[in-house]
Amino acid sequence: MNERLITAALATAVLSGSALADARVRAVHASPDAPNVDVLVDGSIAFPDAPFTGVTDYATLPADTYNVQVVPTGMMGPVVIDENLALDSGVDYSVVAVGQLADIAPLVLVDDNALDPANARVRFVHASPNAPAVDIALAGGGAVLFDDFSFTEASSYLSVAPGDYDLEVRLAGTSDVVLSLGEVSLSGNTVYSVFAMGLVGDNDAPLQAVFSVDAIPSPGALAVMAMGGLIASRRRRSV
Incomplete structure (x- = not known):
């Protein structure tokens, strides 16, 4: 077992300089008829009791190949996903459980959590098994932001003004x-993922959009920015 390798991520998706030397991985439960699950890494529970629509925090692991298994919460079987996952140093990953329980499978995504101070960065992931190809657009006949995405497809990242x-x-x-998503507030210097989950025409797990905040500035970066602003302010006052 590799319990010593599994480190809990911060409660929010914060980038830190020390984390960049390792890989980071998180789990996303997008299987609409699957129960809550435990996600095991090399036989140890890394992400316990993940519910449908759940997006876990990142866990940090040294670059290596790991066995990832998914089982119903509190049980050792049946194993519904059993996959070896190669993690590279300095790379963030999302392992998305997609499909209905009968054909559930892992969708492994590489997450580009680089921050853009002037913009929000957003990507779209189509994880609804029975939804057709879709566009994501501004409401009221507005511009299309993400064009023609089918089940298991993920977009590239789009930079938009806050x-x-x-x-x-x-x-x-x-x-x-x-599906109307309503008004969504996007902040600069933040990375988001939007997952289409659920089933068209299903009352128990209806089609829905799940938003996750993937990356924000680390506390250290915020402190540096604040100090820089203070110094600039003092310089302006001294002129």
Whole structure:
């Protein structure tokens, strides 16, 4: 077992200089009819009791190859996912459990959590098993932000100005709205993922959008920025 290798991530997705030497990995539960699950890494529970729509914090691991298993919470079986995952140094990963329970599978994504001080960075992940190809667009007939994505496809990252956006999901290439996301507030210097989860026409696990905040400035970076602002302010006052 590699219990010594599994380190709990911070409660928020904060980038730190020390974390960049290792890999970071998190789990996303997007299987609409699967129960709560435990995610095991080399036989040890790394992410306990993850519910549907759950996005865990990142855990930090040395670069290596690990066996990842998914089992119902509190049980050692059945093992519904059993996959070897190679992690590279300095890379962040999301392991997304996609598909319905009968054909559940891991979708491994590389997360680009680089921060843009002037903008928000956003990507879209289509994780709804029975939803058709979709566009993500500004509501009211506005511009398409993410174009023609099908199940298990993830977009590249889009940089947008900070602000409030009224978003909707449309059938790809049409104006037909299948899901209204409402007003979404996006902050600069922050990285987001938007996951389409659930099932079209299902009352128990309806089609929905799940937003995760993937990266924000580390406390150290914020302190440096604040100190820089203070020094600049003092310099202006002394002129």
